[in-house]
Amino acid sequence: MIAALIAALTMTVVGVPVTVATDRSARGPLLLGLAFLYGSAATCAALLLLSVLHITWTSVSAMAALMLIAIAAWLARGLTQEPPPATGHQPRPHLLDSITLILIIGYAAYITVASLWEWDFWAIWGLKARVFLERGSIDWTWLENRWNDFAHPDYPLLVPLNYAFVGLLNGGWSDRWLGVLFVAWAAALLLVVRALTADEAPNWASSAATAAVATVAMSSHAGMAEAALIAYAGSALLFLRRAVRDDRALDWRHGALLLGLAANSKNEGIALLAATAIGIAVTAPRRLVRLWPAGALVAPWMLLRAAHTLPTDIASGSILGRFADRVANADQVFAVLGLALVDPWSWLVIVLTFFIVPKGLRRERFVVAVTAVQLVFYVATYFATPHDLQWHVMTSWSRLTRQVQLPITVTCVLLLAQLLVRGEDAGCPGRSGAPDRSPS
Amino acid sequence: MLRRILAACALVLLVALHFDYNMARFPFLEREAFHRHFTRMPDGQWEQYPRFLDGVRAHTKPGDRIAIVVPSMTWDGVYSYAYYRASYFLTGREVIPLLYRTDAPIASNLERADYLAVWQSRGPEATVVWQGEGGVLLRRR
Numbered sequence: 001m002i003a004a005l006i007a008a009l010t011m012t013v014v015g016v017p018v019t020v021a022t023d024r025s026a027r028g029p030l031l032l033g034l035a036f037l038y039g040s041a042a043t044c045a046a047l048l049l050l051s052v053l054h055i056t057w058t059s060v061s062a063m064a065a066l067m068l069i070a071i072a073a074w075l076a077r078g079l080t081q082e083p084p085p086a087t088g089h090q091p092r093p094h095l096l097d098s099i100t101l102i103l104i105i106g107y108a109a110y111i112t113v114a115s116l117w118e119w120d121f122w123a124i125w126g127l128k129a130r131v132f133l134e135r136g137s138i139d140w141t142w143l144e145n146r147w148n149d150f151a152h153p154d155y156p157l158l159v160p161l162n163y164a165f166v167g168l169l170n171g172g173w174s175d176r177w178l179g180v181l182f183v184a185w186a187a188a189l190l191l192v193v194r195a196l197t198a199d200e201a202p203n204w205a206s207s208a209a210t211a212a213v214a215t216v217a218m219s220s221h222a223g224m225a226e227a228a229l230i231a232y233a234g235s236a237l238l239f240l241r242r243a244v245r246d247d248r249a250l251d252w253r254h255g256a257l258l259l260g261l262a263a264n265s266k267n268e269g270i271a272l273l274a275a276t277a278i279g280i281a282v283t284a285p286r287r288l289v290r291l292w293p294a295g296a297l298v299a300p301w302m303l304l305r306a307a308h309t310l311p312t313d314i315a316s317g318s319i320l321g322r323f324a325d326r327v328a329n330a331d332q333v334f335a336v337l338g339l340a341l342v343d344p345w346s347w348l349v350i351v352l353t354f355f356i357v358p359k360g361l362r363r364e365r366f367v368v369a370v371t372a373v374q375l376v377f378y379v380a381t382y383f384a385t386p387h388d389l390q391w392h393v394m395t396s397w398s399r400l401t402r403q404v405q406l407p408i409t410v411t412c413v414l415l416l417a418q419l420l421v422r423g424e425d426a427g428c429p430g431r432s433g434a435p436d437r438s439p440s
Numbered sequence: 441m442l443r444r445i446l447a448a449c450a451l452v453l454l455v456a457l458h459f460d461y462n463m464a465r466f467p468f469l470e471r472e473a474f475h476r477h478f479t480r481m482p483d484g485q486w487e488q489y490p491r492f493l494d495g496v497r498a499h500t501k502p503g504d505r506i507a508i509v510v511p512s513m514t515w516d517g518v519y520s521y522a523y524y525r526a527s528y529f530l531t532g533r534e535v536i537p538l539l540y541r542t543d544a545p546i547a548s549n550l551e552r553a554d555y556l557a558v559w560q561s562r563g564p565e566a567t568v569v570w571q572g573e574g575g576v577l578l579r580r581r
Contacts, residue, residue: 105467106463106464106465109466114477117479119524131531148527212458218463416448
């Protein structure tokens with residue numbers, strides 16, 4: 001457990017200068033949450049860099065690479081022009097925060113109760129980490145081996161490299177306490193949610209929004225990359241939501257960076273990058289170029305993946321043929337999707353929110369568009385899957401819908417709170433029109 | 441006014457529907473029982489199999505090529521699990537499947553193997569390197 005805790009702490013410490021270099025105005029929960037998220041990404045970058053430079057991973061080489069990243073970030077902190085900060089409202093403790101706190105304590109107890117147990121952990125994410133750790137580098141030969149294609153060699157490596165870092169500090173592989181990272185990803189995301197919502201809503205509404213998504217942030221899929229993806233994707237979309245609304249350079253920067261890190265966590269993150277680009281094109285087309293950091297962050301992995309011709313199972317065989325066959329039987333596909341949907345009541349309330357606050361649909365069209373497009377991507381994948389449809393849907397649909405649930409849920413809570421406090425026509429809160437702070 | 445009441449109800453529902461009661465009470469449940477449950481989860485009825493793989497790992501070295509033989513040589517649900525699980529426990533070695541995605545044997549892979557890790561099955565005549573936990577490790581060359 002000590003190694004996992006030290007790893008999470010190291011990531012946070014390294015992430016502080018990276019966060020400050022990105023955003024000198026970050027304070028409190030936002031700084032802490034972003035520090036872990038950027039530190040976790042810096043760990044991935046450090047091990048990837050060592051691997052590309054053919055420097056064998058050891059605890060010393062990994063720490064040295066991380067320290068170099070931290071020093072470089074610290075030195076770079078003065079290079080970026082500092083945009084004006086957001087309203088700067090810091091969240092204050094609220095009774096509703098106890099819901100989030102209780103759930104985090106419960107989650108920490110749950111996810112660390114045993115070695116990570118999901119099939120996809122020991123057959124994909126943990127397997128790669130263990131192979132790379134023993135090799136002391138990313139083992140491209142292993143990834144290219146046709147008998148290992150069950151491990152999905154094309155999946156991005158942020159999560160396996162985080163696991164490998166814990167192994168380096170531990171002096172060898174152990175899957176017993178890797179759940180600590182899951183707690184950290186979830187807590188970091190919730191800190192970001194709390195900070196961002198407090199900046200535009202009354203303290204109680206911010207606290208309620210955070211409590212409403214606490215369970216969504218805490219992936220129960222022990223060992224899979226869902227927790228990291230939800231953390232990066234959720235925080236990215238919340239920053240970009242604000243960026244589309246207020247056009248602040250800082251929000252675009254964080255949003256694009258975090259989106260790029262989501263794309264380094266899972267293939268669904270790469271799909272989210274495309275969905276977000278569509279969302280921006282619909283809502284703020286002139287700002288599309290602001291997403292370039294996301295593309296720059298995912299480019300190294302895409303190039304390495306192409307250079308090593310790592311196969312993608314969805315793309316195998318005749319995609320168009322499968323797609324055409326399933327379109328002819330679309331009712332069966334949607335029937336299976338209906339059966340496998342989790343949280344149907346939550347989704348119903350999300351939809352109802354836009355009937356209660358009709359103007360919210362236009363106001364929040366970015367989040368709504370990205371959520372819808374991403375869901376369309378997921379459903380389209382089922383139409384093209386080379387696997388048994390029922391098996392594929394039953395083993396993934398609940399996870400996929402969870403991945404997109406956080407930003408839309410936060411958005412809905414804020415819309416409802418705004419109607420309660422100010423009336424729907426009060427206009428959009430934000431930097432220029434932050435609501436009055438009501439006592440908590 | 442009606443919309444505000446609906447908004448209040450929807451807001452409460454969004455928080456309440458996402459509240460995971462099982463997660464909240466997890467710290468108060470018997471941790472040891474859950475530890476056993478989740479530790480056994482990946483292997484189901486094959487509790488001994490990971491311990492066998494640990495033994496195989498202890499008696500082989502990195503780079504060795506190891507083929508896996510288990511009771512039912514069918515891909516779906518049996519051999520796929522056995523092969524993936526062996527890949528996880530025997531990292532550093534090259535785990536070689538004797539069938540892959542279909543139930544058709546891959547004779548060329550058997551030829552490549554330095555060792556056969558045979559669990560709960562009868563293996564061919566070969567030198568026994570180690571036996572225990574319901575299986576035997578055979579050296580082929």
